Amino acid sequence: MTESDRTQTELPNRGQAAVADLISALERVDGQLAAREQRVADYVKANIDSISTMTIAELAGAADVSTPTVIRFCRSLGCDGFKEFKLRLAQNLAVSLQYIQADVGEEPANVENALDHVLAAIYATTNVMRKQLDPRQLEGAKAAIIGCKQLLVAGMGGGSSVLAQEGANRFFRLGITTMAVNDSYILQMRAATLRPDDTLLLFSASGETDAIVAAAKVAGAYGARTICISKPGTRLADVVSIPIVVDLPEDPHIFKPTATRYAFLAILDAIAMSVAYETRDETTENLRRIRSSLTAYHGRTGPQPLGD
Amino acid sequence: MTESDRTQTELPNRGQAAVADLISALERVDGQLAAREQRVADYVKANIDSISTMTIAELAGAADVSTPTVIRFCRSLGCDGFKEFKLRLAQNLAVSLQYIQADVGEEPANVENALDHVLAAIYATTNVMRKQLDPRQLEGAKAAIIGCKQLLVAGMGGGSSVLAQEGANRFFRLGITTMAVNDSYILQMRAATLRPDDTLLLFSASGETDAIVAAAKVAGAYGARTICISKPGTRLADVVSIPIVVDLPEDPHIFKPTATRYAFLAILDAIAMSVAYETRDETTENLRRIRSSLTAYHGRTGPQPLGD
DNA sequence: CCTGATTTGTAATTTAAGTACATTATTTTT
DNA sequence: AAAAATAATGTACTTAAATTACAAATCAGG
Structure with missing residues (x-):
């Protein structure tokens, strides 16, 4: 079974329309990825805002996997390839970066802060x-x-x-x-x-x-x-x-x-x-x-x- | 004067931090670009949401200019190159300027349109x-x-x-x-x-x-x-x-x-x-x-x- | 109608993305 | 517990895209 056969059969509805929101796709597949792909996922989640400017080789190096693994990871997320992955991630982040970071970061210290969380979530x-x-x-x-x-x-x-x-x-x-x-x-x-x-x-x-x-x-x-x-x-x-x-x-x-x-x-x-x-x-x-x-x-x- | 010299001297503060918002940068330089670059600008403005997925050759072809002209256009806008331009454009667009600019205009012709009205109102x-x-x-x-x-x-x-x-x-x-x-x-x-x-x-x-x-x-x-x-x-x-x-x-x-x-x-x-x-x-x-x-x-x- | 500057394109170069296939793990079957 | 099948992963190669160098064309001012 060749590479392209595999993705065709196992992830039939990938591509543009398949997943609109990469962040939630990332959540969804979390834990059920192959070991090395999971490593890519972990790195991406930890450095989510710098991914869009990285090359595939850089990301592969940073996550300590090979470049094809990165591509496979992108496909597992419903993207066509690394390029589409970067693009979609950039689009998602432009809106919800604040939201994601806030989530990873601390709990809201005060109501004003909480309001920002709420608004960011609404917006995203x-x-x-x-x-x-x-x-x-x-x-x-x-x-x-x-x-x-x-x-x-x-x-x-x-x-x-x-x-x-x-x-x-x-x-x-x-x-x-x-x-x-x-x-x-x-x-x-x-x-x-x-x-x-x-x-x-x-x-x-x-x-x-x-x-x-x-x-x-x-x-x-x-x-x-x-x-x-x-x-x-x-x-x-x-x-x-x-x-x-x-x-x-x-x-x-x-x-x-x-x-x-x-x-x-x-x-x-x-x-x-x-x-x-x-x-x-x-x-x-x-x-x-x-x-x-x-x-x-x-x-x-x-x-x-x-x-x- | 070589290409790289020129961009260095004449557009010193280009790059990552220079321009946050490409759309307004596009407005700013409008009309003071070289003829062919302006053609690129016009095409971009008319097809703004499809640019992020185009290759430089495609855009050059569509605007009927050469690929270096496209790159020069990107630099005139403060970007480092075509890649950065595409990325920033994608980010800008994700934040749906259509809503911010509001004034969604006339009455909604369809539900999708009505939804834009609603969202614009929510954001505002x-x-x-x-x-x-x-x-x-x-x-x-x-x-x-x-x-x-x-x-x-x-x-x-x-x-x-x-x-x-x-x-x-x-x-x-x-x-x-x-x-x-x-x-x-x-x-x-x-x-x-x-x-x-x-x-x-x-x-x-x-x-x-x-x-x-x-x-x-x-x-x-x-x-x-x-x-x-x-x-x-x-x-x-x-x-x-x-x-x-x-x-x-x-x-x-x-x-x-x-x-x-x-x-x-x-x-x-x-x-x-x-x-x-x-x-x-x-x-x-x-x-x-x-x-x-x-x-x-x-x-x-x-x-x-x-x-x- | 020339001279220097500016604009633009052609062709070559460099860089990045994607693919095929071999190798290594992992599971399943006997 | 060994063999077979399946899945996961990496190496090396191919293809495509972005970028650069440089030369040709265009334009402005004398």
Whole structure:
């Protein structure tokens, strides 16, 4: 078996689109690499910001391996070669260098510091998200929501249930009949009553929550359109009709809040905004009514966002 | 005069540290380049995102100049050569100048476009927020939450009530007795039962919601510490003991979702993260328990964030 | 319309990336 | 426990890209 055969067969979907975020790819393969490749990985992680300017020979020398090993390492990470690896690393670092270093380094001494960690994570995560998203799926989601008779939004567990709530909140304002659910039994029942012109929107960071996957299956079986905002290659992603999926770098540190929420929220906002523009005539009327009802209620005016 | 002499004398401060931002360097030299170099500049500006993957020969061919001309162009921009030029360009672009330059223009034609609007707003808003925040108030909030016997979190209306929910969610994980409220009557009652060692955390984008302001007053009267995440110069900001306030630019366009939510969420995350670090011993135990209960429930493992 | 400076391209050189294949470890099978 | 198969790794070579030297062409000012 020649070198090129091997990479073709064993890493079929490498290349440009395979991995958008090298840092998380690095985390993912960590520990399951061949011994020498792992050495390269260790060196890269320890000197992450100087890699982009090194030659393959320098890196090989520094990690004390041969140059082909470095190339194999790059391929294991889903890159086409060393050049692509360097380029992608540079792009990733331009955004998240601060974030990575902070993580390796010390814990936040004060709240201001913590805020910088949070912002850096938001920045890095949304950037990665932006690059991974498939525009066609987004358009599909928009269409499925605009056309629907009823939109059911669900998410389980802290983060996702809050997102579901927010989703219902947004679409309701656009005049769409919407409801958020975060009780697994109610979700199951509601999902079973959906019809072909209804849409189910599911949030799940893990993509493996049983209740959510089950709901998607049931709703799909009854012909409803199902959308998920989740992770690729998960049970949920496989079972819905419109998967909006991104593989985001999760900070392994348990104290850090997950930045995935921000990315998902941004996706939701983008879809909602598009839907609003597409249906702007009815929407405007709806928003006007909501605003005037609020004004009547507490007399506030001005360019405030709706609600609080 | 040889080639190397010339670059040495005429462009003395080229190299790594000379130019941080290639895009602006490109603007600066625009128009004062030699004819063929200008052609390269024009091509680069028109195809800026594909340059990083081109070879020097390709770029030379596309701009219809010779390869040395391309190198000279790179040097005119302060780079050491084509390689450095490509690298720096890639880094610059990764930081998505499209967002920084903002002014994303007209209404979004598609969802992808809407997403850019959303991201631009997030970046702009969080940036402004970061600059306005008073670190002392953040520290005050942290202290008030760490020391408290009970934390009551509240917000009214779509956005803020979701934030309150999320707040309760976060702090509960840290072992703090927490509850979120979004019913104005219940809030009023609960606020009235707070004691000096309790803390009330309020979210309000407007800072003028009656129920929230009233709750702050009552809780304060009974000696509880009151924190708000809101807007400066509002009734709410004036009445709480620890005002965390930022005046954020709101997009007047009614279809755009408010980016304030992201800024507030980031503040919440930062405080929660700080609290987590400060109380890390008890917190770790708590998170461990939560994790193992979840694992027992659905058997999932790995570096997943807690909950979903 | 010449002279010196500047710009630009051709061709050669140097450097880096990538490949084929042999060698060495490691596992699996008998 | 030895043999066979498989995987991991390095050496030496090939290919491709970046860079340099130098010569030709162009241009500005007298």
